[in-house]
Amino acid sequence: MKRQRAWIGGSILALAIAVLGSDSAVDTAQSFTIPTACANPALCASLCGGFVEQGRTEGDFVRLASYQLGAPQPMDLPAATLSTPAPVDPKNVYAGAGAGMFSPAVAGQLSRVYSPNLITGKVDVIDPDTFKVIDSLDAIPSPQHIVPSWDLQTLWVSGDLSYRGGHADVAPIDPKTGKVGKPIDVPDSYNLYFTPDGRSAIMVAEAMRRLEFRDPHTMALQGYIATPRCPGINHADFAPDGSYAIFTCEFGDALAKIDLVHHTLAGMLALTPGGMPQDIRVSPDGSVFFVADLLKDGLVLVAGDSFREIGFIKTGVGAHGLYPSRDGTKLYVSNRGTHNIAGVRNGQGSVSVVDMTSPRVLATWTIPGGGSPDMGNISADGKWLWLSGRYDGVIYAFDTDDGSVKTIPVGGMPHGLTVWPQPGRYSLGHTGVMR
Structure with missing residues (x-):
């Protein structure tokens, strides 16, 4: 949401x-x-x-x-000079992003937490060692997510078109200096991913129900895939071999499967009625996709290859964000604490710790006085889970050993924060889907 x-x-x-x-x-x-x-x-x-x-x-x-964008054009993709890197461990897609496993590409980059704030229009910068706000950046008018690039050299700020009369921007942050570069005007930049082979950025143009494939450096349009039956297209994760991605349809209670070899919409899956799918994350062995559902208060389990619903796990009120532990055995589920899409302060927010192999809930961490944990990521050493407190104007840092939480006031409406740098060889986007 x-x-x-x-x-x-x-x-x-x-x-x-x-x-x-x-x-x-x-x-x-x-x-x-x-x-x-x-x-x-x-x-x-x-x-x-x-x-x-x-x-x-x-x-x-x-x-x-509607937006008059013209007929879809053939994909104008660069020559395939790269292929999807093979998993470090075929049984664990997260094995290449273990604690402290930094790529040489992130050498010299600042250790920071970047949190976009939709109300203030700023990107708050937090020192993860002191848990204090140390800077506030002007990037784009309606920042929503901080997205690490595939090559780990840029942090993209993606935004919300609905606050600018039908326009949006993306803006680059240099992770070595923490400075914002020149924004790039695009039609709709709500969310952003990257193809596993690094050839394209995938701009999730949610309001226009399409996925725009763009140059990952310049954001020049390469082509797009229309997803007319996927209202609220939003979050995604990828098959281990990079052959397909599954996107959630937030307002359609459905999933869209995208063929990344032929760049087509491969199929739609209607989920059990009564839900609102949010974030999605693949299991370590790549066989199952966990789909957070805000209204069902838990995780819908979907077999990726056969593309069918196979189970459900109850977590907490308003299940939303999904973050794997550094060893790839556990999944941290941010439960927003409300079904109210406008949000409530001091709601029944919590974090559920799910064993991805069982799968079952191992623990639930509550927030003293209530809260609204939303989106974020894990610290490089795996000791802290950083999440925005979307409706409470705060940032949470959960100790992954015991679930205790530190709260950092920022005001406004913080959202898709990232912790940087992250371990991993490359980024698939969002707030740091690392491989």
């Missing part, structure tokens, strides 16, 4: 979801759905460049307010 929606009432939200779900109204060659923040005509007038409903049907509204 994403974006602040405290100002969206129930009826507006219902319209937003109805619009996002009306696939019959989507012309995949030209028109894509509007962001949920623009579901109200008055908001569209101010936030989306004067889009108005004019009393028409939802289908007409989608067409009227």
Whole structure:
């Protein structure tokens, strides 16, 4: 889940979801759905460049307010000079990102926690040794995630288009200096991943229901895959051999499987009704994908190759983010503490520790006084789990030995933070999906 929606009432939200779900109204060659923040005509007038409903049907509204992007173009990919690196251990895709296993590529980079804040528009910088905020960066107007590049040389700040009238940016941070470079204008940069072979960045254009393949350095468009039946396309993880990725459809209670060899939408999987899939993470052996579900309060288990739902694990209220331990045996699940998509302060937030081999819940860590743990990552030594407290204006650092927590006030709405540098040979994106 994403974006602040405290100002969206129930009826507006219902319209937003109805619009996002009306696939019959989507012309995949030209028109894509509007962001949920623009579901109200008055908001569209101010936030989306004067889009108005004019009393028409939802289908007409989608067409009227959609982004005219032209027909899909053939993929213009560079020659395959790289292949997906083989796993260090075929039985553990995380074996190359164990404690302290730094690539030479991160030598000289600053040890920092970078936390984007949607309300303040800043990127807060924390010293992980002192647990104190030491800087506040201007990057892009609506920062959502801090995303390590495939080659580990750049931290990209991705943003939310709905706060800029239909525009978004990505901005690079130099991890050696902590300085922000020149932003690059893109249509929608809500989330960002990288293909396992490093040839492309995958810009998750959630509001437009498409995956944009871009040059991983310049962000020049290489082509895109339309996903018209995946409203709220958002988080992803990848098969061990890099042949496919599975993306969650937050507003569609479904998953999209993307063929990364032929660059096509390979299929859709409708999950058991009543859910809202969030983050997704592959098991160490690559056979199962764990899908956090905000409304089901747990993890949906999906067999990746056969692409079918095979199980469920109850964790906590509002399951959202997923982070593997440094040895790849455990999965830390951030439970947001509420089903309210606008968020609540001091909710029933917690972290569940899941044994990925059983799989079963080993422990649950609560937050004194309540909270809203959201997104983040693990420290390089595996001793701390850093998470944004999205609706409480704080950053959490959980001790992975006993679950005790330190709280760092930052105000506003912190979201997709990352801890850097991370162990690993390369990054698949998001807040640090490392291999």
